[in-house]
Amino acid sequence: MTNAADMALSKTVSLQHFPSDFAWGTSTAAYQIEGGWDLDGKGPSIWDTFCHSKGRVFEGHTGDVACNSYQLWDEDLKCIQQLGLTHYRLSFSWPRLLPDGTTHFVNPKGVEYYNKVIDDLIANAVVPMVTLNHFDLPQALQDHGGWESPEIADIFDSYAQFCFKTFGDRVKFWITLNEPYVCAKLGYENGILAPGLKEPGTLLYLVGHNMLRAHSRAWHSYNAHFRGLQGGMVSIALNSDWAEPLDPGCSKDVAATQRYMDFTLGWFACPVFGTGDYPKSMRFRIEAKNLELGFTKGQRLPKFSEDEPKPLGTADFFALNYYTSRKVKDASSRPSELSFAGDQGTEAIIDPSWPVSGAYWLAVVPEGLRKLLKYIKETCNNPVIYITENGFSQIGPVKFEDIDRCQFYQDTLQQVSKAITDDGVNVKGYFAWSLLDNLEWSEGFSVRFGLFHVDFSSSELKRTIYRSGEEYAAVIKRYHTYTKLDN
Ligand code: PNW
Numbered sequence: 001m002t003n004a005a006d007m008a009l010s011k012t013v014s015l016q017h018f019p020s021d022f023a024w025g026t027s028t029a030a031y032q033i034e035g036g037w038d039l040d041g042k043g044p045s046i047w048d049t050f051c052h053s054k055g056r057v058f059e060g061h062t063g064d065v066a067c068n069s070y071q072l073w074d075e076d077l078k079c080i081q082q083l084g085l086t087h088y089r090l091s092f093s094w095p096r097l098l099p100d101g102t103t104h105f106v107n108p109k110g111v112e113y114y115n116k117v118i119d120d121l122i123a124n125a126v127v128p129m130v131t132l133n134h135f136d137l138p139q140a141l142q143d144h145g146g147w148e149s150p151e152i153a154d155i156f157d158s159y160a161q162f163c164f165k166t167f168g169d170r171v172k173f174w175i176t177l178n179e180p181y182v183c184a185k186l187g188y189e190n191g192i193l194a195p196g197l198k199e200p201g202t203l204l205y206l207v208g209h210n211m212l213r214a215h216s217r218a219w220h221s222y223n224a225h226f227r228g229l230q231g232g233m234v235s236i237a238l239n240s241d242w243a244e245p246l247d248p249g250c251s252k253d254v255a256a257t258q259r260y261m262d263f264t265l266g267w268f269a270c271p272v273f274g275t276g277d278y279p280k281s282m283r284f285r286i287e288a289k290n291l292e293l294g295f296t297k298g299q300r301l302p303k304f305s306e307d308e309p310k311p312l313g314t315a316d317f318f319a320l321n322y323y324t325s326r327k328v329k330d331a332s333s334r335p336s337e338l339s340f341a342g343d344q345g346t347e348a349i350i351d352p353s354w355p356v357s358g359a360y361w362l363a364v365v366p367e368g369l370r371k372l373l374k375y376i377k378e379t380c381n382n383p384v385i386y387i388t389e390n391g392f393s394q395i396g397p398v399k400f401e402d403i404d405r406c407q408f409y410q411d412t413l414q415q416v417s418k419a420i421t422d423d424g425v426n427v428k429g430y431f432a433w434s435l436l437d438n439l440e441w442s443e444g445f446s447v448r449f450g451l452f453h454v455d456f457s458s459s460e461l462k463r464t465i466y467r468s469g470e471e472y473a474a475v476i477k478r479y480h481t482y483t484k485l486d487n
Pocket of ligand 1: 029032179186192359440
């Protein structure tokens with residue numbers, strides 16, 4: 001630890017308060033780090049297919065090897081220890097455990113791998129948080145309609161129950177699905193993520209709906225069959241931008257901003273934490289557009305059936321992924337087009353005063369996180385919140401002295417602290433995205449989010465801590481006051 005690093009972030013943040021049992025974590029996702037894409041009986045996922053098809057991912061990068069965490073888990077564990085994390089969020093590769101996605105065949109090597117990861121974490125007093133599916137749907141299920149098919153809810157439920165049964169004696173934090181918004185919108189509306197479909201204004205609502213149905217089923221199964229014995233918690237990770245009106249004095253921009261929040265956070269938060277249905281503005285706008293565009297009443301945005309478990313109340317905490325903010329301008333009088341943006345009638349803008357980090361969409365707005373946390377407190381029934389992802393990316397020549405990322409974490413943690421102490425938001429933990437540089441989806445390895453650098457040009461894939469990693473370790477050391485159990 002450099003003296004300078006020790007001073008900067010940990011001191012400034014120490015002016016604020018974090019509870020002594022606050023969870024300090026990092027997040028990763030299987031496809032982005034594991035590699036071993038066809039090793040030891042793993043089945044292919046839609047991300048294997050996507051990366052293997054030409055022109056989809058930056059310079060043809062793939063997750064075939066990535067950080068090779070499948071074979072280099074011990075190296076990841078050293079990074080986790082070096083940071084002094086109290087929690088680690090990882091995802092299971094569904095097709096590594098169930099090669100065709102169903103419980104008809106279980107891959108013992110997959111079970112062995114995740115057993116080792118979980119056992120090693122616990123032996124090091126690190127609490128695992130497991131996401132059951134972080135974008136990498138088994139290809140075999142995609143071949144039968146994937147998230148578009150209503151049957152996926154049942155199939156996901158069986159997979160989830162298999163995981164609860166196999167790992168739930170040790171895993172107490174479960175996230176069913178990661179970012180249904182991103183999966184539906186980027187996978188089915190603009191096609192930049194797998195499965196790469198471009199069907200604006202239609203498939204994303206169906207896919208989002210089936211993801212909610214799948215999530216609800218799994219939560220209800222846990223609640224009925226596992227909670228009593230295992231005592232864990234289950235949620236769904238929801239991403240959201242924070243939005244503000246471009247012109248706060250313009251009532252149309254103000255209304256458009258509310259619609260933007262409804263179509264982003266509310267799309268999934270309202271059914272689970274709010275009214276049990278999609279936001280009224282979504283129902284209203286999509287219905288109005290249906291009439292204009294020649295759809296019949298009730299098309300596009302599905303209804304929750306009376307005959308199956310309801311989404312309302314199916315989260316034991318709020319899992320929030322926050323990256324960025326937008327200014328919003330009304331666009332409701334533009335000619336109707338069949339698209340998600342057309343349904344919203346909004347235009348989202350990056351304020352020119354906001355610095356943009358390595359990823360083109362990531363304007364750095366730490367104060368947006370505090371405002372979003374307060375908004376969730378007020379609109380979602382004051383839930384316990386874990387920030388399950390938040391981070392800052394680099395692009396171009398690698399900077400080990402990543403001062404701008406250090407500043408980002410410093411500013412962000414100050415905002416989180418203020419949300420807790422000044423706004424009374426019940427934030428229980430923070431997970432930095434990400435432990436390691438990894439495959440940033442369609443941006444390949446060109447965008448780096450890690451607290452550890454990974455040398456993708458050498459076969460050892462050496463991990464080296466960035467300055468920001470050292471500073472994060474110093475913060476954790478300062479705040480994590482309860483002593484770790486000796487194992
Ligand atoms: C999150 N985009 O979502 C994911 O949960 C992570 O897997 C990801 O690495 C992280 O954000 C940083 O991007 C996103 O292409 C995935 O615009 C992709 C995009 C945005 C967010």
